[in-house]
Amino acid sequence: MEKMKRTGLHGLCLAVLIVGLAVHEAKAVSVNNDGNITFADLPEGDPYSSPESFDEGSFPLPTTWDFIGNFLSSVSPGEPPYELINTVVGDFSSVDVALLTDNITTYQKNLLGFGVAFVIGVLFILIFPIVALCFCCCRCCCKNCGGKMHMDQKDNSCCRVMVYSILLLVSLVFIFAGAVTALCISGYTGSQAQTLPTRVSDNVQDLVLYLNNTLNEIDFVMTDQLAFTLDQVRDDLNGIGDLVGVPVRESLRTNVGPAIDSVIDMETNIDGTLSSMEAVDTLQATMEINRDTLDTNLTSILTTLSTLCGSCGCCTEATANLRNVQLKADYRDIDIGAGHGSFPQVLVDSSISELTDVSNRNLSEQALEGAQTFEDIPETLRNTTASDVADIIVTIDELEGTLNEFINTTTYTLQSFSGQVEPFDDTANDYLTTYAEDYDKYRAYVMYVFYGFILFIVILFLLGLLIGIFSYDRKASPTDRSSCSNCGGLFLMAGAGFVFIFGAFIMLITALTFIIGGPIDRLVCDPLVSGQLFAQTVDKYDGILEDGYYLGNLVFQDPSVPFQIGGFLDACEQNEAVYTAFLLENLFNITEFTDISSQIPNVDDQFANLTGDFSSVEILTDDTRQTLIDFRDSPADTINWTYFTDELAKVLIYDADGNVDSLSSLITALDTDAAATSSSSDATALNDISADLQTLQDDIVDVLLQDASDIASEIVTLTGYTDVIDTNVNDTIANAETAQDYIDNNVGTVVQASVVDYSARVLGYPEQFVTYATNELETTIGGCRPVYNLWNQAVNTLCIGILRSFNGLWFTLGWCIVFFMPALIFGVKLAKYFRTMDTSDGYSDNDDFEMQGQQHYGNKVAPTTGYAAGEKPNYQNYHR
Ligand SMILES: *[C@@H]1O[C@H](CO)[C@@H](O)[C@H](O)[C@H]1NC(C)=O
Ligand SMILES: *[C@@H]1O[C@H](CO)[C@@H](O)[C@H](O)[C@H]1NC(C)=O
Ligand SMILES: *[C@@H]1O[C@H](CO)[C@@H](O)[C@H](O)[C@H]1NC(C)=O
Ligand SMILES: *[C@@H]1O[C@H](CO)[C@@H](O)[C@H](O)[C@H]1NC(C)=O
Ligand SMILES: *[C@@H]1O[C@H](CO)[C@@H](O)[C@H](O)[C@H]1NC(C)=O
Ligand SMILES: *[C@@H]1O[C@H](CO)[C@@H](O)[C@H](O)[C@H]1NC(C)=O
Ligand SMILES: *[C@@H]1O[C@H](CO)[C@@H](O)[C@H](O)[C@H]1NC(C)=O
Ligand SMILES: *[C@@H]1O[C@H](CO)[C@@H](O)[C@H](O)[C@H]1NC(C)=O
Ligand SMILES: *[C@@H]1O[C@H](CO)[C@@H](O)[C@H](O)[C@H]1NC(C)=O
Ligand SMILES: *[C@@H]1O[C@H](CO)[C@@H](O)[C@H](O)[C@H]1NC(C)=O
Numbered sequence: 001m002e003k004m005k006r007t008g009l010h011g012l013c014l015a016v017l018i019v020g021l022a023v024h025e026a027k028a029v030s031v032n033n034d035g036n037i038t039f040a041d042l043p044e045g046d047p048y049s050s051p052e053s054f055d056e057g058s059f060p061l062p063t064t065w066d067f068i069g070n071f072l073s074s075v076s077p078g079e080p081p082y083e084l085i086n087t088v089v090g091d092f093s094s095v096d097v098a099l100l101t102d103n104i105t106t107y108q109k110n111l112l113g114f115g116v117a118f119v120i121g122v123l124f125i126l127i128f129p130i131v132a133l134c135f136c137c138c139r140c141c142c143k144n145c146g147g148k149m150h151m152d153q154k155d156n157s158c159c160r161v162m163v164y165s166i167l168l169l170v171s172l173v174f175i176f177a178g179a180v181t182a183l184c185i186s187g188y189t190g191s192q193a194q195t196l197p198t199r200v201s202d203n204v205q206d207l208v209l210y211l212n213n214t215l216n217e218i219d220f221v222m223t224d225q226l227a228f229t230l231d232q233v234r235d236d237l238n239g240i241g242d243l244v245g246v247p248v249r250e251s252l253r254t255n256v257g258p259a260i261d262s263v264i265d266m267e268t269n270i271d272g273t274l275s276s277m278e279a280v281d282t283l284q285a286t287m288e289i290n291r292d293t294l295d296t297n298l299t300s301i302l303t304t305l306s307t308l309c310g311s312c313g314c315c316t317e318a319t320a321n322l323r324n325v326q327l328k329a330d331y332r333d334i335d336i337g338a339g340h341g342s343f344p345q346v347l348v349d350s351s352i353s354e355l356t357d358v359s360n361r362n363l364s365e366q367a368l369e370g371a372q373t374f375e376d377i378p379e380t381l382r383n384t385t386a387s388d389v390a391d392i393i394v395t396i397d398e399l400e401g402t403l404n405e406f407i408n409t410t411t412y413t414l415q416s417f418s419g420q421v422e423p424f425d426d427t428a429n430d431y432l433t434t435y436a437e438d439y440d441k442y443r444a445y446v447m448y449v450f451y452g453f454i455l456f457i458v459i460l461f462l463l464g465l466l467i468g469i470f471s472y473d474r475k476a477s478p479t480d481r482s483s484c485s486n487c488g489g490l491f492l493m494a495g496a497g498f499v500f501i502f503g504a505f506i507m508l509i510t511a512l513t514f515i516i517g518g519p520i521d522r523l524v525c526d527p528l529v530s531g532q533l534f535a536q537t538v539d540k541y542d543g544i545l546e547d548g549y550y551l552g553n554l555v556f557q558d559p560s561v562p563f564q565i566g567g568f569l570d571a572c573e574q575n576e577a578v579y580t581a582f583l584l585e586n587l588f589n590i591t592e593f594t595d596i597s598s599q600i601p602n603v604d605d606q607f608a609n610l611t612g613d614f615s616s617v618e619i620l621t622d623d624t625r626q627t628l629i630d631f632r633d634s635p636a637d638t639i640n641w642t643y644f645t646d647e648l649a650k651v652l653i654y655d656a657d658g659n660v661d662s663l664s665s666l667i668t669a670l671d672t673d674a675a676a677t678s679s680s681s682d683a684t685a686l687n688d689i690s691a692d693l694q695t696l697q698d699d700i701v702d703v704l705l706q707d708a709s710d711i712a713s714e715i716v717t718l719t720g721y722t723d724v725i726d727t728n729v730n731d732t733i734a735n736a737e738t739a740q741d742y743i744d745n746n747v748g749t750v751v752q753a754s755v756v757d758y759s760a761r762v763l764g765y766p767e768q769f770v771t772y773a774t775n776e777l778e779t780t781i782g783g784c785r786p787v788y789n790l791w792n793q794a795v796n797t798l799c800i801g802i803l804r805s806f807n808g809l810w811f812t813l814g815w816c817i818v819f820f821m822p823a824l825i826f827g828v829k830l831a832k833y834f835r836t837m838d839t840s841d842g843y844s845d846n847d848d849f850e851m852q853g854q855q856h857y858g859n860k861v862a863p864t865t866g867y868a869a870g871e872k873p874n875y876q877n878y879h880r
Pocket of ligand 8: 640642643
């Protein structure tokens, strides 16, 4: 059970494997008997190594890229000045100051926003240090701006601390998020830099691979499949015998075959006639001998008997009549003498000799020679068209040569191009690797230091906030605050101090990077990614040229050709064939190129010349005809058998009593006489004679009679042949001649009709190939997805990998500096609530004056420093 299960499993695996192999096995080119070629599938090609999509980084990077994009769109809402680009591309010499100033309105919408933002930045850079300086002076020298270490106790201070803390915390969170994002971007930039050499190299390799794959595909179609096709053409041309000759011969056979057969059949007649004639001759020879014997012995016996009867007188029964036995039929040669014989020996001899001669010529062999010329029609066609076929093959070879040369030059150029790419790849790779390995780390260090510093400020604020909050005692008077709380305040003040000191510097970097990266992103990368850059310029009909497509004119010298970058990028995204995607039919028109009838114009005439020469086809050779005539003219049919057959019909012997063809009456009479006689010697003599006669009867007379009967029927057979010799021979010859005429008159037409089909079949191969090759070229060969991938990688690497990374710098810095402002304000405000004050008053400015005083004096808080009193008027002034 277990074993069965396992073998079952193995079987299943095997089946899956076989099915898998069958699925994977590429279909090979083949041709069926109708001359339909099934072409093979294109080779798989080497796989590409660069990824189909670009790695934009993980959260929060894509969001950041969108933020940057949206920010730039709102800063610069206008479209790039496509018209200006078109003018410049159209005519480079038209570029001058006037052109730029004239078009100022067209690009102010793009640049105004950048200008304004930059000016704001510059103003910040200029004003912020001044503000910082003023604030500092105000605090340190004048003890104003919250610099005085004096604070009034207020009821709502707890609430304020809470609000300020929350606001500060929120600002810090935003700054922190900005700094962390910046570090993420830095990491992303680092990884981009690390992988860039590989990616560039992969892409270049893919391009080489793409060329190679395309070349292999072209090679496969134009070399393998074309060679197969043209081999098929050559095979069929060399197979003209089978493809044209055999059908021609078979269509003639219905008419010609019977004639040939009847010639061959004549041999049966000849042989039959001869053997009958010989049989007759042989029989007659025997009969002649037997008849002589009979004549001699009968005469001798009868003489003896006559003598005996005369002397003894004992012949009472054997009367003279009975003893008077005579021979009647004479089977001997007619020429033996007048009145003797009946057999036409001379004619029979000469017939036999002539028939033997005719028979020895072996009519069937001669007839088969003729038949063979008919059977050889295919070979004759092949032999007699050999030179014309060779001419056509030369034409086909020339065509193949032309095609191969063309393919070779094309592939050779492309191959040498891929050779040129390698050194570039190496250089680029070296350079990028050097940067990635040796220099990028410094960029990373700078980033760490920079954002580390920002985080450090954030931490100062945060520490100050946390320490301040945790050690905050709402009951404690400002002068009594713990040193912990004071410390928190100091941290906050330190953070604020750093912001004051470095704010302008950070803004400087922000502004500079912004004014470089922003416009490039907005004016170059955005339209590049969206495709509008091409759609509005080089791809646009009458965008640059007055009337037509710029690239069509540039590449194909034909402005009506809609050759567009966007067009082929879209096509390549769909992996369309390079020929279709790049509109290469305008470079070389495959239809014209593969138009077989234009490539080999006289091939039809050449096929029309394939007529063949069938003069050697002679189904009735002269020898055969002569043999037949000799047979007809042999004397066999001229023999008049009447004499002989009449003789055969006669009785052989008879006696005077009228007994015929038998000696029995005489023998009976002699036996009776012998019994009656008294003399024993006489009786013995009579018995001897009787016995001799009996022997004669048995051995000669009966045999002769039998032979006569046999020879008569043999003569019937013979005349059965000879009676129709003339008619048969004349008919056979006539039939053969008719058939020969039929061949001579029709073979040309039949061959012609067959050659029409044949040339359609032979020329059908190149046509099938052209259909196949054109289809492959237009739909499959050089599927250009790698080109799209390359473009996609390049644009994304430049615009996201490099430019957005760079733009991330000003974006995060600007972000941080914006949120540093509230942090600064609330930090300074909070510090006031955390630090230990030198003096403290009652209630704050917002409260009622009376209440303030009451609170102040009710709750201890005596002035501890000398100048507290001097401050009071100030305070009141402030309230006025
Ligand atoms: C051979 O091709 C012709 C046309 O190209 C088509 O009509 C015919 O059906 C095909 N025959 C076979 C057996 O595929
Ligand atoms: C190109 O293809 C051929 C045939 O597949 C292969 O032998 C050759 O190594 C390939 N060349 C490159 C550069 O891939
Ligand atoms: C006649 O030729 C045929 C074929 O070559 C052969 O088989 C046959 O024996 C020949 N007959 C005589 C009588 O030579
Ligand atoms: C055809 O040509 C070949 C070679 O020349 C020769 O052997 C053969 O007998 C020829 N056949 C005919 C039918 O002429
Ligand atoms: C292809 O062309 C190149 C140079 O033109 C030549 O070196 C090479 O032998 C040619 N190859 C074939 C197969 O014709
Ligand atoms: C290519 O040639 C064919 C036939 O000559 C023609 O019909 C077609 O318009 C041509 N295509 C181009 C793009 O020239
Ligand atoms: C056809 O045959 C004739 C006579 O042999 C010759 O003159 C003519 O050039 C041939 N035509 C072609 C197309 O070969
Ligand atoms: C044959 O000979 C007989 C007897 O002489 C004669 O009567 C007869 O006409 C002859 N037949 C032919 C066909 O000559
Ligand atoms: C015919 O006569 C000869 C000589 O007398 C004898 O030898 C022979 O046997 C006889 N033949 C017959 C058939 O009687
Ligand atoms: C047979 O043909 C020969 C020669 O043409 C002619 O003399 C003869 O009369 C013909 N015989 C018959 C029976 O047609």
